[in-house]
Amino acid sequence: MMISNIRRKIRAELELPRDQRRFGTGWLAGTGGLAAAVAALALTVCLQFPDLLTTPELQRLTMAGWFRIVIMVLLIHAFACAILSMVLRPNRTLAITTLAVVLIASILGALHLRTDAVATSGIFLGLDFFILNLIFLGFIFIPLERLVPQHPDQTVFRTEWREDLFYYLVSSMMVQVLSFLTLAPSGFILAKADLSATRNFLGNLPLIVQIILIMILTDFVQYWLHRAFHRVPALWRFHAVHHSAQTMDWLAGARMHFLEVIILRAVTATPMFVAGFSETALQAYILIVYVYSSILHSNIRVEPKWLSGILATPRFHHWHHGVEREAIDVNFAIHFPLFDRIFGTHHLPDGKWPSGYGIEGHPVPKGYWRQFLYAFGRG
Numbered sequence: 269m270m271i272s273n274i275r276r277k278i279r280a281e282l283e284l285p286r287d288q289r290r291f292g293t294g295w296l297a298g299t300g301g302l303a304a305a306v307a308a309l310a311l312t313v314c315l316q317f318p319d320l321l322t323t324p325e326l327q328r329l330t331m332a333g334w335f336r337i338v339i340m341v342l343l344i345h346a347f348a349c350a351i352l353s354m355v356l357r358p359n360r361t362l363a364i365t366t367l368a369v370v371l372i373a374s375i376l377g378a379l380h381l382r383t384d385a386v387a388t389s390g391i392f393l394g395l396d397f398f399i400l401n402l403i404f405l406g407f408i409f410i411p412l413e414r415l416v417p418q419h420p421d422q423t424v425f426r427t428e429w430r431e432d433l434f435y436y437l438v439s440s441m442m443v444q445v446l447s448f449l450t451l452a453p454s455g456f457i458l459a460k461a462d463l464s465a466t467r468n469f470l471g472n473l474p475l476i477v478q479i480i481l482i483m484i485l486t487d488f489v490q491y492w493l494h495r496a497f498h499r500v501p502a503l504w505r506f507h508a509v510h511h512s513a514q515t516m517d518w519l520a521g522a523r524m525h526f527l528e529v530i531i532l533r534a535v536t537a538t539p540m541f542v543a544g545f546s547e548t549a550l551q552a553y554i555l556i557v558y559v560y561s562s563i564l565h566s567n568i569r570v571e572p573k574w575l576s577g578i579l580a581t582p583r584f585h586h587w588h589h590g591v592e593r594e595a596i597d598v599n600f601a602i603h604f605p606l607f608d609r610i611f612g613t614h615h616l617p618d619g620k621w622p623s624g625y626g627i628e629g630h631p632v633p634k635g636y637w638r639q640f641l642y643a644f645g646r647g
């Protein structure tokens with residue numbers, strides 16, 4: 269009862285309309301402090317249970333001595349923000365919550381943190397990947413969406429931000445499962461076919477060439493898979509979850525049914541593993557996809573004209589999410605609009621944006637689990 273009360277209060281504070289959260293009201297300090305405190309707490313928990321919660325690829329980073337200093341800086345920042353917010357703001361909800369989280373993180377952090385790299389052979393959840401990714405993308409997109417927004421009234425804590433954040437958490441936590449799903453079929457194919465000549469050739473190309481090739485090949489495969497998700501009714505129920513977003517921002521792209529994420533990753537990444545691209549190129553591509561997906565869904569109106577002919581832009585993908593009739597089944601590509609031009613699905617009316625987002629009649633229910641079941645025909 270008390271917890272749900274506190275949650276309601278925090279949510280009300282975070283979701284305040286723009287005019288009530290102006291600079292100087294203490295809202296920014298309260299929110300920034302709380303975000304830093306929660307990130308520090310999550311990273312502290314990661315370091316307490318490194319073999320369960322950290323990503324092996326990130327351990328060189330998270331297990332380094334200076335990483336504790338990063339956490340400490342986050343905590344000090346959170347503490348300072350909470351004090352500032354307390355001075356400026358009569359409503360103390362954010363400040364007190366921040367202080368409580370800072371206290372819990374400090375107590376946890378004072379316990380023995382492991383800084384030795386741990387061999388994670390068993391199951392792990394990429395909580396560190398989620399937090400670091402969120403900090404990185406948040407630093408880029410929150411200011412950009414404020415500076416050059418397409419929808420100026422839209423705020424960070426807009427409708428259903430918690431749902432989309434949860435989608436983001438689930439897909440990041442499942443990095444291990446997802447990479448296993450792509451590695452297993454690749455191993456199977458490689459055992460059957462001798463592709464050493466192609467693999468040697470592609471694997472030795474300059475890194476940048478490999479990355480561009482991966483982008484082109486993946487986008488081709490992704491284009492047709494995406495189109496199938498729109499055309500086949502059974503698949504559409506899964507993809508409809510992604511299209512149920514009625515607000516577009518850097519986080520909205522994370523809304524994707526778990527099964528679709530698995531299919532998408534397996535189908536697009538398997539050919540790249542098999543083809544023999546270097547691990548560095550494939551990992552770089554994964555990072556590019558995370559950033560690129562945020563760009564495509566972001567609430568950013570800037571669109572250099574020369575670029576929009578070559579690369580997919582927010583406006584290009586926003587049309588894919590548009591509610592109007594003309595936006596149905598257009599712009600399937602993720603990187604190169606050329607695929608849509610070639611296959612006749614390109615739609616980018618000069619300077620125009622769609623009037624709204626979502627599916628006509630909004631058939632998809634709200635909430636992660638209801639959407640999860642809806643896709644299987646149970647909602």
Ligand SMILES: [Zn+2]
Binds near residue numbers: 494511
């Ligand atoms: Zn779609």
Ligand SMILES: [Zn+2]
Binds near residue numbers: 521585589
């Ligand atoms: Zn999308």
